[in-house]
Amino acid sequence: MQPVEGIYRLKQSPRAWLGQFILAMRKYRLKQSNSDHALFLKHQQGMVTTLMIYVDDMIITRNVKEEISSLQKHLATEFEMKNLGELK
Numbered sequence: 001m002q003p004v005e006g007i008y009r010l011k012q013s014p015r016a017w018l019g020q021f022i023l024a025m026r027k028y029r030l031k032q033s034n035s036d037h038a039l040f041l042k043h044q045q046g047m048v049t050t051l052m053i054y055v056d057d058m059i060i061t062r063n064v065k066e067e068i069s070s071l072q073k074h075l076a077t078e079f080e081m082k083n084l085g086e087l088k
Contacts, residue, residue, distance in 0.1 A: 024078040
């Protein structure tokens, strides 16, 4: 597989990026939804974490703020990211 820096030169780069993203989500135990492939879910101890991705933006929701911070840290180890703050 091409290094991450070289991935943007590929015609299949969106598919290759999504493949890497799905693997990163599996490491964090989020499962891709069968009904919407841009939705990732994690059910744990009666709580649900959701991550919705659209092009290069994502929305993460959870009723426990620490879980969101933990997921953001995990994603930052895998991808170059910026936190744009609260959803408006």
